[in-house]
Amino acid sequence: MPEGHTIHRAARDHNAALAGHALSVTSPQGRADFAALTGGADRVTLRRVEAYGKHLFYVFERGRTVHIHLGLFGKFRRSPSPPPPPASTVRMRLEGPEVTFDLRGPTACDVITRGEKAALLARLGPDPLRDDADPQAFFDYLGRSKVPIGAALMDQSVIAGVGNVYRAEVLHLLRLHPLVAAREVPRAVAEEMWTLLGLLLRKGVEDRRIITTRGLVATRGKRVTRGESVHVYGRQTCFTCGGPVGRFLLRARTVHLCTGCQPYATAALPVRAKLATTTSLTEMSVTGTSEYPTLDAILGPGDHDSALPAPARR
Numbered sequence: 001m002p003e004g005h006t007i008h009r010a011a012r013d014h015n016a017a018l019a020g021h022a023l024s025v026t027s028p029q030g031r032a033d034f035a036a037l038t039g040g041a042d043r044v045t046l047r048r049v050e051a052y053g054k055h056l057f058y059v060f061e062r063g064r065t066v067h068i069h070l071g072l073f074g075k076f077r078r079s080p081s082p083p084p085p086p087a088s089t090v091r092m093r094l095e096g097p098e099v100t101f102d103l104r105g106p107t108a109c110d111v112i113t114r115g116e117k118a119a120l121l122a123r124l125g126p127d128p129l130r131d132d133a134d135p136q137a138f139f140d141y142l143g144r145s146k147v148p149i150g151a152a153l154m155d156q157s158v159i160a161g162v163g164n165v166y167r168a169e170v171l172h173l174l175r176l177h178p179l180v181a182a183r184e185v186p187r188a189v190a191e192e193m194w195t196l197l198g199l200l201l202r203k204g205v206e207d208r209r210i211i212t213t214r215g216l217v218a219t220r221g222k223r224v225t226r227g228e229s230v231h232v233y234g235r236q237t238c239f240t241c242g243g244p245v246g247r248f249l250l251r252a253r254t255v256h257l258c259t260g261c262q263p264y265a266t267a268a269l270p271v272r273a274k275l276a277t278t279t280s281l282t283e284m285s286v287t288g289t290s291e292y293p294t295l296d297a298i299l300g301p302g303d304h305d306s307a308l309p310a311p312a313r314r
Ligand SMILES: [Zn+2]
Pocket: 238, 239, 240, 241, 242, 243, 258, 259, 260, 261, 262
């Protein structure tokens, strides 16, 4: 399933290509009804595209909005305008003067009212990719919840935009086992988790893919093979220590982890608490820079992985 970086990237690209233009909005597949949007007009002006977690909102003139959730299979395809005839599977075609986007296979693609949009947003936790995000609700939830941290991170009402890959990677980077109860995660570690997710997601927006093993500089354009892009997700062996990667089902989604680096014991948490005091990850959130800081800048020069704490030994 696309994670938040894919959604925010789509919003950025679609804003650049379509915002401010009068668009033809059609459903070649016939499964979406845009009559309430167009009011019978051939074209309607798109004001902007907003991303929130895994949701996209196309805000048109007079506040009319199309809500899209890509789900597991949704995909956009871009072509120059005028586009070729659409395939019969295209749920929505947005045709601008220069660029056309075809959307196939989304879970949701509907015209919604302001009230429906507000209700939808009210159900979402803070999104680390949004400038207006307030992580307090995320910290509060973790502080009181017995839910495993691995499940909390996938709950869109707790934090929006994180999916299975970022979940596995951030828990690995923080040396946390997915089954540790959320409330046993020290506040300082929860704050690092929020900051780290924001940095990794922003890097994902730049890279257009998830790469967690190359520091925080955008790696776009550089060759990073699938096998060396992540630490544990989808791997047989841990990128960090070479040990076997384990997996189990947690609320019907497979969690990937290295039990060597992420032992299940709250005894591992003092290691994390020590990291919280010896690094300045959290300081990055207050610099206000739009540049993506390197891990060197955060952790000091040297090997990034060795700058993180050694895996707790059992
Ligand atoms: Zn490992």
